[in-house]
Amino acid sequence: MTRTHDANPWFSEAPRLVAVRESEDWDLIVGHGPVIATAIHDGHRMRPSLIPHLAISEQERRRDEDPLTGMLTSAGDVRLRVRSSRFQVDLNRPRDKALSDDPADTWGIRFWNGRLPDEELALAHAEHDRFYAMVTELIDAQVARWGSALLIDIHSYNHRRDGAEAEPADPDGNPDIELGITTLDPDRWGDTARRFAEALRRTCVLGRPPDVRANVRYPTGGHFPEWVYANWGDKVCTISPEYKKIHMDEWTGQVDIQALEDFRNGMERAVAEVRGDFLP
Template sequence: MERLSVEAIISKINAEETFHAVSEDYSLTLKINDYVHYVCGAVHDGHQFRKELWDNCLHTEYERWYEEDPETKTMIASHPIVIAGCDSRFEYDLNRTPEEAVFETAWGKQLWKQPLPHDQKQKSLNKHVNFYKVVHALIAKLEEKFGVCVVYDMHSYNWKRWDREVPTWNLGTSNIDNERFGEMVEQWRQYLSKIELPHDIKPTSKINDTFQGNGYFLKFITNNFKNTLVLATEIAKVYCDEYDYIIYPEVVSAVEKQLKEQIPKHAASFYKKHHI
C-alpha cells in the first residue's frame, strides 16, 4: 500500500492503473487490483478519531464503536475494488450529506462539550469532500469502461436493540430504480439468504425491513450515475457481541469467505442482464 494525495489517486483511476493506497490524510483506502464492473464499499468501517477531538467529546470509545460498522471492510477485502473510510462516523459521517456529516448530537446524546471550532469542523468536512471526489472518479471510470456498474454498500446494524425479530441481512432499496433493477435486488436477497454462519445463526434476508437505504453514499452515486446500482447491504451484528465489545472472528471469516463467492456471481448476473 502507498500513501497518495487524492489528486494522485484520481489520476491513477483515470489512467486505469492498479494500486492500493491510503489517502495522504489517512481518511480513506482504495484498492484496485483489477478494473471490473463492481465495487465493494465500507463507509462506516472506520474507527479513527482525531486526537484533538478527544477532550471535547462526550461519547466514550465504546459508544462510538457501537454505532460504527466494524469488520465490514474485512468482509469484502478479497474483492478487486474496495473503498473504505478510515475515520469514525463520529468525526464525520460519510453516509450523510455534507451539511449533516458532522454531528452535534448522536443517537439522542449531545456529542461535544463545546461546539466544534470552525477550523476543526472544516478539517472533517474536507475529508468528506475528498472521499466523494474519489467515488465520483471511480464510478465514472467504471461506467465509461463497462457501461454499467454495481456497488455493494456494506453496513452492519445493532440487532439486539430491536423489540422484534429482525433479519440477519437487510437490503435498503427505497432510493434506487426498483422497476429497472428489482430482479437483481431480489436475486441478491436470495444469495444472502444462503450464507451459512456458525453458532446456528439464521441466514434470513429481507428488503426494507429494518433500514430503507437512505444513505448519502447510495444517493450520491444513484443521483450522479444513471447506470450504476447501489445495493445497501446491512448485516445484523451477529458477528460480534454489541454490548460486550467482542468481535467473533470465526463469523466474520465465514461471511468473508461466502461473499467472496456470492458477490462475483451476482455481479456477473447483473452485467449479463444490464450491460449496454
C-alpha cells in the same frame, strides 16, 4: 537456469484503472472488474484535536461504528475502507451534517460536549469533499470501462441497545441482513437484487440460513447511495447490506470469527451470482 511454466499462466498485462494518489483518509484497492465494495463506517481513527470534545468513551464510540465491515469488502474488485471514525466525518450524511453536535442528528445521543469549534467542522467538510471527489472519479471510470457498476455499500447495526444484559431487539424488525435497495432502478436491477438476496439466504450463518430482508429498519436509505443514484441513475446498482451484529458482542467488542467468515462467504457468493449482470 531453465524455468518451467504451467499451461495456464498466472498473470497477464492489460490496461486497467490505477490509483495514482494515496490518501490517509482511506484504504483503496483497485482491481479489474465492475464491483465496488465500500465500508465507509468501518474506521475508528480520530484526530487528537477532536477527542477532547467527546462526551462518550472510546468503547461507546466504537459501539456505534461498524467495525469489521471492511473485511466484507473482499467480494469487490474495488475495495474501499474509510479509516476515519464516522464521528470524525460521517460520509453517509450530506456535507453540512458530516460532523454534527446536534443530538437530533445522532439518534438523540449526546456525543459532544457542547458546540464544536468551526475549525473542526471545516476539517470534516474538507475530508467529506476529498472522499466524494475521489468516488466521483472512480465511478465515472468504472462506468466508462464496464458500462455499469455494482456498488455494495456495507454497514452493520446494533440490536442490543437496551444494555448488555437485556434481551436483544425483536427479530421481526431486525433481520440478520437487511438490504437497502431504495436507490436502485427496479426495472433494470430488481432481478439482480432478488438473486443477490437469494444467494445470501443460501449461505448459512452459524449453522442456519440467515434472515435476509429489504428496507426493514432503514426504509429511506442514506446520503451516499442517494447521491450515487442522483449522479449515475440506472448505470449503478447500489445495494446497502446492513449486518446485524451477531458476528460480535456490541458491548464488549468480542468477535465471533465463524459468524464473520459466514457473512463474508455469503457476500462473496452473492456477488458471484450477479457479477455477469455487469459485464459487457
